[in-house]
Amino acid sequence: MEIPELGISIRTRRHAINKTLVELATETGLTAGFISQLERNLTSPSITSLVVIAKALGVSIGDLIQQPAQLQPDTYRGQRQPYSVASGRVKYERLSTVFPGSQVHSVKFTMPAGYKSEMVSHEGDEMIYVLSGRVGYTVGKDNYVLNVGDSLHFDANIPHSIESLPHENQVAEVIWVGTVSLFDGPQQPEPAVQKHLLRGTEFF
Incomplete structure (x- = not known):
């Protein structure tokens, strides 16, 4: 993509x-x-x-890149289209849509063992939840080791990076949620799903 x-x-x-x-x-x-x-x-x-x-x-x-469109408010396992950035090692799956007033963006990403991102900082919040594997996160001077079921929420203005630590699964899967705009928008959802979009942004 x-x-x-x-x-x-x-x-x-x-x-x-x-x-x-x-x-x-x-x-x-x-x-x-x-x-x-x-x-x-x-x-x-x-x-x-x-x-x-x-x-x-x-x-x-x-x-700069093409990302899968997501006009519906719902996504389903096996139906999302994985993509990468410039043939990178991390595979992303888009989880969130964009509509007027929406404030959060979300992706699932899969990292091979040994992957480590560059340090970056940006506006807003960032939160991750580990689905599989073992993840290391550096936020400023603090280092976190997260296992399945663990989460981390922090101020993304602080320089941070993520890495996939050695694990028997060989990959780490993470749900990422943040307020930085990952996707262009707003996009107009199909009329059939318009009624499901609430004022503001909510996750259930």
């Missing part, structure tokens, strides 16, 4: 707005080395890092 040559798209946009690597790194909180590797398609960003990069470039995340 990703747009080919993500790195080229980022570099082209950066040049178009006359930003240097150092300037983009400063605005995003990512390192210039990481962005340089990303622009040369030598690495792939986490989805939240991509949101931060898109914002600094003055574009939406939808201008």
Whole structure:
């Protein structure tokens, strides 16, 4: 589902707005080395890092990658379409829709053992719930080890990263919920489901 040559798209946009690597790194909180590797398609960003990069470039995340549409309020196991960012190792499944007034976005992501994301910070809250495997989270100076059934909720303005720790399952599955905008919107749901969307945002 990703747009080919993500790195080229980022570099082209950066040049178009006359930003240097150092300037983009400063605005995003990512390192210039990481962005340089990303622009040369030598690495792939986490989805939240991509949101931060898109914002600094003055574009939406939808201008950089394609994500599955989710017009319905409900999703079902086996029917969601997995996708990745620039052929990265993490597989995402979109769980949330977007409608006027919605405030949270959610994805399920699956990480292979040994995966570790770059450090990133962004506005809003972030919360994860571990479905399988063993997960390490660094938030500022604090380190957390989370097992199945464990959760973590924190201020995403604090630099943070996630990793999949060695485990017999070989993969870690996590439900991620946050207030940073992962998906473009609002999207208009089909009339048949309009009545199910409540004012504000609720999870049951």
